Amino acid sequence: MTDSGASACPAVEFHDVTVAYGRRPVLWNIDLVIKAPGLFGILGPNGAGKSTLLKAALGLVPLVGGRVTLFGRPLAEVRSRIGYVPQRETVDWDFPVNVMDVVLMGTYARLGWWRRPGAAERDRARAALERVGLVDLAGRQIGRLSGGQQQRVFLARALAQDAELYFLDEPLAGVDVRSQERIFRVLDDLRREGRLVVVVHHDLRTAADWFDGAALVDMRLVAAGPTAAVLTPENLRRTYAGHIDVLDELGRAVERGGRTA
Amino acid sequence: MTIDTAASMWGEFSAMHAWAIATAAVVAAGCALVGTLLVVRRMSLLGDAISHAVLPGIAVAVLAGGRPGGLLVLVGAVAAALVTVLLVQVLRREGGLADDAGTGVVFTTLFALGVVIITAAASRIDLDPGCILYGILELVPFDTVRVAGWEMPRAFLTGATVLMIVAAGLAATWKEQLFTAFDIDAARAVGLPVAAVTGGLLAATALVTVASFEAVGAILVVAMLVVPAATAELLVRRLHVMALVAMLLGVVAAVFGYLAAWRFDTSAAGMIAVVLGLEYVVAAIVAPEDGVVARVAARLALGWRVTCEDTLALLWRADEAGAGVAPQPFRSPGEWAAGLWLAASGRIAREAGRWGLTAIGRAEAETVVRSHRLWEAWLGRHADLPLDHLHPPAEWIEHHLGADLRRRIEADVGAEESDPHGRSIPREP
Structure with missing residues (x-):
């Protein structure tokens, strides 16, 4: 980890962030600061806006209000230092590419226009595949991999980017136990190397073991901090049986341009 | 124009x-x-x-x-x-x-x-x-x-x-x-x-x-x-x-x-x-993987393999039962063809008026029966099924279990175990 601003500024800072799809708010007034290094979990029920929170940090959804800074700077200045692993279901796995092609995509951002990946990029991609244990499958069509292997290919693509900050969206959903362990080991290594890894996760049972810090989200931020301090029965109750009906009803009224009942 | x-x-x-x-x-x-x-x-x-x-x-x-x-x-x-x-x-x-x-x-x-x-x-x-x-x-x-x-x-x-x-x-x-x-x-x-x-x-x-x-x-x-x-x-x-x-x-x-x-x-x-x-x-x-020809060929190849393996397993089980009856393993033209191929390739031989397994055929038959019984044992252990529900899935799965997964299943159910019907599971040849 280079120390460039990382120790001075938090790696990720959401300041009063509100996100809407169309006119309907799905995340309300999020204030969240995450410091490097570490493994940080974003937890909450289905439809809580966990993935949207990642997308807001990555500039993939427009903000209605507030701002996100990464390493103390706006996103546009630090994009190449940030790796993103989307949910596996968001792409077509019958797409005509092999494993190596996908991992090489992680090297594109640094190459810039016109240049093609060469030997150096191939080496980096191969090293990334080695870390996730898939180097033997480099030439395989991606549609012929298991779900866990596909997820590891996505992780390898992010590793090939050699970022300082990683955002992963449900990297362990629908993944076999062997792949889960492998993925978790890689994430643990990234933390050891001084990087920050932010993971959207839905399994509360494993959260306490894995994450240094966590945020409980349900359309608004319920709690954030060290995992043990966050995962209290009271916080969980507020997250999973909380005020979602109020926010949901209100959001629909805003979308309609009317009033709630 | x-x-x-x-x-x-x-x-x-x-x-x-x-x-x-x-x-x-x-x-x-x-x-x-x-x-x-x-x-x-x-x-x-x-x-x-x-x-x-x-x-x-x-x-x-x-x-x-x-x-x-x-x-x-x-x-x-x-x-x-x-x-x-x-x-x-x-x-x-x-x-x-x-x-x-x-x-x-x-x-x-x-x-x-x-x-x-x-x-x-x-x-x-x-x-x-x-x-x-x-x-x-x-x-x-x-x-x-x-x-x-x-x-x-x-x-x-x-x-x-x-x-x-x-x-x-x-x-x-x-x-x-x-x-x-x-x-x-x-x-x-x-x-x-x-x-x-x-x-x-x-x-x-x-x-x-x-x-x-x-x-x-x-x-x-x-x-x-x-x-x-x-x-x-x-x-x-x-x-x-x-x-x-x-x-x-x-x-x-x-x-x-x-x-x-x-x-x-x-x-x-x-x-x-x-x-x-x-x-x-x-x-x-003609497409190599998804083409009509490739899919029909794959289905025929699987059917052929299943027929050959079933024939070997049938003869093995007859030996195990030890009744000395001469099973007539070939009933359909497909089974006859499979039988001729098995004989020609030295897996089965006709001896004293009945078909029996050669050493090669016996090893292959044991693999099939082993796969079958291991799967019954695994299902018996991990799924809450009555005994009569175990045989049909094993009859199908036996053709798809590989050596690696067989070893893992064996480690899971215990090497010395017999299948849920009480018959011993053959060792990996």
């Missing part, structure tokens, strides 16, 4: 035909290249839409003094294409209309607008709706220009120029096109300008479409965009190979479609599209 008179333009084969074929080949190659990206991005419908919606752009450009195939017309077409895409987005955002319905609304309206403009201005402009719809490949060689001392058809010059521009542009930005097509969110996250990448693809679509108009017309250009790419997708598994194969298929269809049209005295554009369709049918039959 209408489609009826087009068919009667055929004469003796000559250099004129060679120029027409070359024109068809360059536009087919350009369309197939762009079409490859459209097909893998699930944007085929948008390609269809653009190929129609460029018409008002062309009409206005011609009214403004542009010549068909000229620069002004190309610009007008690209502008109309981008308007199409913007309108679809506006309809989605403001009207809540789904993309496919929005596309349908926009391109039919724009196309109709183009037809109206051309028909209304028919006396002033040299543009015929029939030619726009169906093309006039047969007449292409008669409208020529001189370039560097060469007399060549204008449509060929336009098509070749557009092909070179589009091919160079896409080759230079291939990695951006690839990343955006495969995973647009991740591409945007690392800072690729995905809007510009997509815009470039749409502009390329407009260019190849306009360049194809004179040759094949607005309706059949869709076939050139979509069909070769869809065919190539069946045959190969990497994007750049797919693009090259699609271009080759397009060129082959252009050549043979034209020659067939000449032979049978019919529409060249129509025949080229028919050949493209035939290529797809052939690919669907």
Whole structure:
């Protein structure tokens, strides 16, 4: 980890962030600061806006209000230092590419226009595949991999980017136990190397073991901090049986341009 | 020029035909290249839409003094294409209309607008709706220009120029096109300008479409965009190979479609599209993995293996029972064939009037029975099933268990265990 601003500024800072799809708010007034290094979990029920929170940090959804800074700077200045692993279901796995092609995509951002990946990029991609244990499958069509292997290919693509900050969206959903362990080991290594890894996760049972810090989200931020301090029965109750009906009803009224009942 | 008179333009084969074929080949190659990206991005419908919606752009450009195939017309077409895409987005955002319905609304309206403009201005402009719809490949060689001392058809010059521009542009930005097509969110996250990448693809679509108009017309250009790419997708598994194969298929269809049209005295554009369709049918039959032949062959091979393995297991179980009865393992022609093969390959032999296993056959039979009983043991242990539910799934799974998983299952259920019916599980040979 280079120390460039990382120790001075938090790696990720959401300041009063509100996100809407169309006119309907799905995340309300999020204030969240995450410091490097570490493994940080974003937890909450289905439809809580966990993935949207990642997308807001990555500039993939427009903000209605507030701002996100990464390493103390706006996103546009630090994009190449940030790796993103989307949910596996968001792409077509019958797409005509092999494993190596996908991992090489992680090297594109640094190459810039016109240049093609060469030997150096191939080496980096191969090293990334080695870390996730898939180097033997480099030439395989991606549609012929298991779900866990596909997820590891996505992780390898992010590793090939050699970022300082990683955002992963449900990297362990629908993944076999062997792949889960492998993925978790890689994430643990990234933390050891001084990087920050932010993971959207839905399994509360494993959260306490894995994450240094966590945020409980349900359309608004319920709690954030060290995992043990966050995962209290009271916080969980507020997250999973909380005020979602109020926010949901209100959001629909805003979308309609009317009033709630 | 209408489609009826087009068919009667055929004469003796000559250099004129060679120029027409070359024109068809360059536009087919350009369309197939762009079409490859459209097909893998699930944007085929948008390609269809653009190929129609460029018409008002062309009409206005011609009214403004542009010549068909000229620069002004190309610009007008690209502008109309981008308007199409913007309108679809506006309809989605403001009207809540789904993309496919929005596309349908926009391109039919724009196309109709183009037809109206051309028909209304028919006396002033040299543009015929029939030619726009169906093309006039047969007449292409008669409208020529001189370039560097060469007399060549204008449509060929336009098509070749557009092909070179589009091919160079896409080759230079291939990695951006690839990343955006495969995973647009991740591409945007690392800072690729995905809007510009997509815009470039749409502009390329407009260019190849306009360049194809004179040759094949607005309706059949869709076939050139979509069909070769869809065919190539069946045959190969990497994007750049797919693009090259699609271009080759397009060129082959252009050549043979034209020659067939000449032979049978019919529409060249129509025949080229028919050949493209035939290529797809052939690919669907012979494709290496998903083709009809490959799938039938795989099913037959599996059936054959199952029959052979079942025969071996039957003989093994008869030995285990020790009753000394001579089982008649062959009841159907398939089983007889399998039996003959097993005998010929030294797995079973006839001895004292009954069929028995050789040493090789015994080892293979034990593997099958072992797989069967291990699976029963695993199911018995991990699923809450009555005993009579264990045999049928094992009868099927026994043909699919490999050595590695067998070892893991054995470690799980315990090496010395017998199956839930109390019979011992053979050791790994």
